[in-house]
Amino acid sequence: MTITDIRDAILTGETAEVGALPVPEAYRGVTVHADEVAMFDGIPSRDKDPRKSLHVDEVPTPEPGPGEALIAVMASAINYNTVWTSIFEPIPTFKFLQRYGRLSPLAKRHDQPYHVVGSDAAGVVLRTGPGVHRWQPGDEIVAHCLNVELEGPDGHNDTMLDSDQRIWGFETNFGGLAELALVKANQLMPKPDHLTWEEAACPGLVNSTAYRQLVTTNGANLKQGDVVLIWGASGGLGSYATQFALNGGAIPVCVVSSPEKAAIVRRMGVELVIDRTAEGYRFWRDENTQDPKEWQRFGARIRELTGGEDPDIVFEHPGRETFGASVYAARKGGTIVTCASTSGYLHQYDNRYLWMNLKRIIGSHFANYRESWEANRLIAKGLIHPTLSKTYPMTETGQAAxxxxxxxxxxxxxxxCLAPEEGLGVRDAEKRSKHIDRINLFRGA
Known part of the structure; x- marks a missing residue:
């Protein structure tokens, strides 16, 4: 019996039989190697090529321990943390695995000279460890990426505050860009039954992140009528933030970088769009000097679109390149909520615009267990839709990254991953037909 037998049982709909099949001793996963962490030394970040560092290797299959599950991964997705991992920035992820490995004998398994990456997955439960009762072999699932121990008190009100909080597949091993993956059972959520495997895999990290960052009281606490400035509105995070803003009765002002991206957000229902490339915004005069006049021009453009209103909320994730403009643009008493730094993590801004105008900066990181479940529920109900544009085979993960x-x-x-082609895994065709235009909105873009 091989991994092919497991795949075939899933493809023929015999998922209940999966638990009776032997688990293979090894499986294929997308990895980075500890002995290659210096391969990009001296090369600018933008020129580092994930195709050189991401490998598809056969690795030993881990045995699920207490509270864990082994899953067969039909499909996964690329997040920016996979890009960071592949270019070994801001630090090689092997430092995360070493730190985790010191936590307990069970965690020691993660400290390997290879790192199986990936923080999204849709698939089927194969095995569960001791103490797992909610999930059974054969259950179709998606996995969110919050890994916590919950042995200390800090995370009991908000699991993101747990002292041993980690992101699965980034700060742990055995991630989702693989044929199999090891998760904590409380990462599992029901797969939305109207979506294909690849569609179901793509919302996990970004959808939950945008939900906490924008909607909940742990983030910006969006309300009806709020003007929300959304950077990268057609991207992984921004495309979900845009949906939440529209669904919540807010007024999104979407920043994109091309006419094609502007067209996509307009098709989502957005009326106020800034193509930052076409309008020529250059927030930095050089590597070390920002241009406040460009902040002012940008703020004036926002007010032109909104009828004179500044943003109540700025949905930040580019980081260094845009943060000065974000702090400037937010309204008096407004909120800048940030979850990432894809253009650089050393932010600079003029603090006078923050303190004298009583603005707030909120740091937001992924989502807690409850927020992840709520965000997935919205996907399952067809209220938020996947924004999948393109799918690669696992052997071309480097190009995808x-x-x-x-x-x-x-x-x-x-x-x-295990899915041999796109379009498989739909269980509720009638529900799918109601939402097919939205599901396919980003396809081929």
Missing amino acids: LDVHRNAHQGKVGVL
């Missing part, structure tokens, strides 16, 4: 690294993509980029 390069697309994201160079911002040459729209929405999310998917990766087929």
